[in-house]
Amino acid sequence: xxxxxxxxxKLLQCDARKIRETExxxxxxxxxxxxxxxxxxxxDNRERSFSWSPLKVSATAAxxxxxxxxxxxxxxxxxxxxxxxxxxxxxxSSPTPGxxxxxRQALMxxxxxxxxxxxxxxxxxxxxSSAVFQSKR
Amino acid sequence: MQIIEPTETIERELISRAxxxxxxxxxxxxxGMQARLLAQAIVFCSDPDLARDLVQETMIAAxxxxxxxxxxxxxxxxxxxxxxxxxxxxxxxxxRRLPSPTAEQIxxxxxxxxxxxxxxxxxxxxxxxxxxAIVATLPPKHREVIRLRFYADASExxxxxxxxxxxxxxxxxxxxxxxxxxxxxxxxxxxRTGDH
Numbered sequence: 478x479x480x481x482x483x484x485x486x487k488l489l490q491c492d493a494r495k496i497r498e499t500e501x502x503x504x505x506x507x508x509x510x511x512x513x514x515x516x517x518x519x520x521d522n523r524e525r526s527f528s529w530s531p532l533k534v535s536a537t538a539a540x541x542x543x544x545x546x547x548x549x550x551x552x553x554x555x556x557x558x559x560x561x562x563x564x565x566x567x568x569x570s571s572p573t574p575g576x577x578x579x580x581r582q583a584l585m586x587x588x589x590x591x592x593x594x595x596x597x598x599x600x601x602x603x604x605x606s607s608a609v610f611q612s613k614r
Numbered sequence: 615m616q617i618i619e620p621t622e623t624i625e626r627e628l629i630s631r632a633x634x635x636x637x638x639x640x641x642x643x644x645x646g647m648q649a650r651l652l653a654q655a656i657v658f659c660s661d662p663d664l665a666r667d668l669v670q671e672t673m674i675a676a677x678x679x680x681x682x683x684x685x686x687x688x689x690x691x692x693x694x695x696x697x698x699x700x701x702x703x704x705x706x707x708x709x710r711r712l713p714s715p716t717a718e719q720i721x722x723x724x725x726x727x728x729x730x731x732x733x734x735x736x737x738x739x740x741x742x743x744x745x746x747a748i749v750a751t752l753p754p755k756h757r758e759v760i761r762l763r764f765y766a767d768a769s770e771x772x773x774x775x776x777x778x779x780x781x782x783x784x785x786x787x788x789x790x791x792x793x794x795x796x797x798x799x800x801x802x803x804x805x806r807t808g809d810h
Binding site: 481485492493503511513518 | 741749767
């Protein structure tokens with residue numbers, strides 16, 4: 478049995494030698510293969526600069542879905558903060574009474590508005606007995 | 615002391631460069647391997663055009679996975695494993711599951727007399743054909759070790775490294791594979807003597 482195995486091993490070695498005798502380099506095959514490899518390599522380099530790998534895409538999609546479910550799920554949505562009315566902030570949108578800006582604004586509204594404003598301001602500055610408040614009619 | 619051949623040093627240098635993405639280094643490596651791979655591929659495919667495609671696919675697969683080559687076997691041995699696996703894939707799911715040809719079917723293509731093999735004897739064309747056919751009928755794990763040991767000329771340690779198995783497993787698979795081959799040959803010889 479051992480001899481048979483050795484015999485078989487020799488036969489296999491002979492066949493292997495026979496195959497080696499047929500070896501021949503194929504330059505066209507080599508060129509074609511290397512061209513394909515270069516194409517793959519240049520493609521890989523392009524992909525590396527902007528890669529949308531399936532793993533990244535699925536991970537991003539999974540995170541987005543979890544976030545959506547969390548937001549929509551009843552009782553799980555983030556608690557809305559209680560809003561307390563704070564001190565009222567009054568913006569100085571209208572010019573200070575008696576200032577040049579106030580008079581200019583009144584003039585733009587019309588002569589009547591300017592006269593009314595002047596009249597009102599005069600009452601603040603001058604005494605009521607002043608002649609300007611006496612009717613000339 | 616281990617003597618390192620100059621060609622071995624050059625090959626190592628080329629492998630190192632190719633692993634870093636140097637296509638020219640890989641091209642130089644493949645120039646030295648292609649003829650051997652092609653001859654083996656022709657044995658697998660029995661068709662030169664299919665064999666060329668198989669070698670091309672093997673080289674592309676080798677380029678893509680070169681970083682995984684750890685030097686535990688010769689580069690050719692590693693490439694030979696890829697060649698075998700690419701061939702298995704190319705054959706497809708269905709054909710891989712077809713029943714192996716019987717001894718009668720193998721013999722049908724040949725009317726060659728069984729030859730007694732001595733140290734320096736040559737093997738006839740028909741005998742080669744039959745031998746390759748019976749190797750092809752072996753289960754994949756047995757076929758792999760037979761081809762690596764005899765056709766790729768890999769040592770047991772190299773075969774173990776290339777397949778990622780222990781040397782003991784290689785020895786065991788080799789033993790069973792040779793036993794099966796021997797059984798098949800005996801069957802063929804009986805059929806032959808029955809013919810004559």
